[in-house]
Structure formats: C-alpha cells, structure tokens
Amino acid sequence: EVQLVESGGGLKHPGGSLRLSCAASGFTFSDYSMNWVRQAPGKGLEWLSYITSSSRNIYYADSVKGRFTISRDNAKNSLYLQMNSLRAEDTAVYYCARDFTGLRSSGFDIWGQGTMVTVSS
C-alpha cells in the first residue's frame, strides 16, 4: 500500500524550532518529487515547499522562505521539514504530499494523514 506518514508535530513557543518527518512506503520514494502543504485550523490548504527526487531543485512559498528548509533522505525513504523562527501563524496541520507532474500538470496524488503543529506562548 502506498503510504505517507508524518511525525514530529507538537507544541512550540514562538521563535522555536521543530523538525517534521514524513516516512514513505509502498512506492519507490527516490523516483518522486515531494511537497509539504499545511492547513491552519478552520482554514484552507497552503502549499509550502517542493523538492525534486534528487534534491536538485527546491522551492518555497514566500510565507516560509528563509525560515523553513525542506530536505530528503532517499536511503531512508524520508522527507523532512525543518521549521525555524516559528510564529503563531504557523499553527496548522502539516501534510506531506507526493508530487504529480506532467507536461502541464503539477499536483499531489498521495497525501499523508498530517501532523499538528501548535505555536503558542
């Protein structure tokens, strides 16, 4: 079964750091680009970051650029999101999502169950 499982969420103070992990199984992880997407409580979805299969290309949304770092370890079938300088507005459920890219297509075909991050004093 194709599966993504996030972990590492929790409660952090503003200014703190947190590292999220996403474990992939059921497919050849090293063949796929990956993404992080978040959803604040009661709000919509927000794309955060993208990384190619080889880590050669990495992109970020403006809202997290300079504070968050995406990375991956293909040997461990794992995706990561290092989150620094956390703010209250970073409070959200964080999803990892497998990338689906075609000639004119860029979407997400597999999603994890999400991990909750709460930033509060």
Place this chain on the structure above:
Amino acid sequence: QSVLTQPPSVSGAPGQRVTISCTGRSSNIGAGYDVFWYLQLPGTAPKLLIYGNNNRPSGVPDRFSVSKSGTSASLAITGLQADDEGDYYCQSYDSSVIGSRVFGTGTKVTVL
C-alpha cells in the same frame, strides 16, 4: 494566500447536480496548466479526486467531471450522494513564482 477563488459553499439534494467554480489568473489556469481537484472529508487528509481532462484516480466514480475555459475551471458532481459531503479544493501551478503550486479557497458541499 489563496490565488484561486471558489464559492464558500454549495448545496443540493440527493440525486441533484451541483457545480463548483474555480477562478484563477493568466499565470495559472489561464496559462493552460491543469487544474487538480481534491476532496477533504471531515477530519481527514485531502484526497485527489480528478485532474486535467477528466482524469480520475482508481475508485473515483464518473459522477465527478471537470471543465475549463479561459481563467476558470469547474467541477460538476452529478447524482449527489450523502458521502459527497465535504470540502473541495481546486489547485494548479502558477508560473508567476517558479515552482509555485496554488490552491483554491475551498468549497463546502452540503447534501440537504
């Protein structure tokens, strides 16, 4: 920061047809990038529903269909069922920022 605009809610009786619009810009839908649609059932992660030219993942019924014109796209649900109730999001690529994927504001579908 949603770049794609959807109606906040739509509703219909069982068996009826409802549509959800998704309005974008010349840098995303209008540039010819495929539109993806996701369904998020209460308390669960989003799931890919349909994308591009009516491409559906295995298990998604053909009651769901899409269309696109100019800078807008639409999702139609025919034969509305109780388990179609949830939040629907459109999504596309936006060329104004390299690598940027953008989501719609989301639409809550209620089955009356």
